[in-house]
Amino acid sequence: MKLPRALYTILSKVHSDRNVYPSAGVLFVHVLEREYFKGEFPPYPKPGEISNDPITFNTNLMGYPDRPGWLRYIQRTPYSDGVLYGSPTVENVGKPTVIEITAYNRRTFETARHNLIINIMSAEDFPLPYQAEFFIRNMNVEEMLASEVLGDFLGAVKNVWQPERLNAINITSALDRGGRVPLPINDMKEGVYVMVGADVPFSSCLREVENPQNQLRCSQEMEPVITCDKKFRTQFHIDWCKISLVDNTKQVSTFQEVIRGEGILPDGGEYKPPSDTLKSRDYYTDFLITLAVPSAIALVLFLILAYIMCCRREGVEKRNMQTPDIQLVHHSAIQKSTKELRDMSKNREIAWPLSTLPVFHPVTGEIVPPLHTDSYDNTSMPLMQTQHSSWYLLCWQGCMVPVVLIQCQL
DSSP states (O other), X not given: OOOOOOOOOOOEEXXXXXXXXXXXXXXXXXXXXXXXXXXXXXXXXXXXXXOOOOEEEEEEETTSSSXXXXXXXXXXXXXXXXXXXXXXXXXXXXXXXXXXXXXXXXXXXXXXXEEEEEOOBOOTTOSOXXXXXXXXXXXXXXXXXXXXXXXXXXXXXXXXXXXXXXXXXXEEEGGGGTOOOOOSSTXXXXXXEEXXXXXXXXXXXXXXXXXXXXXXXHHXXXXXXXXXXXXXXXXXXXXXXXXXXXXXXXXXXXXXXXXXXXXXXXXXXXXXXXXXXXOOOOOHHHHIIIXXXXXXXXXXXXXXXXXXXXXXXXXXHHHHHTSXXXXXXHHHHHHHXXXXXXXXXXXXXXXXXXXGSOSXXXXXXXXXXXXXXXXXXXXXXXXXXXXXXXXXXXXXTTOOSHHHHHXXXX
């Protein structure tokens, strides 16, 4: 009898809560380390193998499906650590923010969960009056969030600015500002915006980007000439055309006091809904306007057009009275000849029309009878005789055309 295989139960384990105390207006970074959760998941079946399970994280505010608006999360691959980062706001000072962190083991489908309690503290010198935002082109946000990289950048800024107090306020990926995803060539980076604050005015080096020559070069998409760029160039490639300098000491407050009223709307009387029984409506007037009137107008126009086309015709008699006689004879002869030719084309075996038969024989001068016998060969007779004979023929038939009429008179 075979024993059944061991069954693995998918468990969800809860860790103890963890408290952090960031300051308002100062960059907060919390790394979700994979090594911290590996001990909670079962090891590989084969002993001795290194556990490298793919682990992903899900973060949300307790009782809500997403995180607070100021808090962001990023994890590139299931084999890298996740990072929570953001700049806490003053509105959340003194209010514990509980973030639920759930780790998913993509191999065993186990989950591990613990809560991160963020206790936002108020900063004495918040906000710092002078703030500068740099755009670093050769960095991704997770690379910039590393403590050693961020420390190197703040050290370079402090060397240029020379403040007594310098803090990183916020870090934002260029993709969150509408930037495009870079092509996967030449190790291109997304770019990251880093905002820092200080308690002293901006140095002359940072002010160089505001001079007209550098502004003109930026408008022409050229690199501005900054003397302190060499202090960043070894590790950070800064786009000086996108630097933003904010002096909060010169900003005029636009706050206006809101005058609140009593909160009571004026009395407009009681609402009177329409009655349940609707009154009958007479649509006779609507019918006359929409159908009868257009139909009457169309009928009048039709009668006017019919009168113009049918009752205002000149008529055949009036036309004949105004036409010369010679033109009428010519027209009548043409119509008669056309009709005879059309009849001949239908049946060539019938007797020829009288208008095409010769009266005298062209050679002997004998009179030819107008009617042929059955034995008469009409196929050898040409349709028209010679020009001289045809003139006499047409004259005998009444001179059908004006030219033949003149020949007959001669």
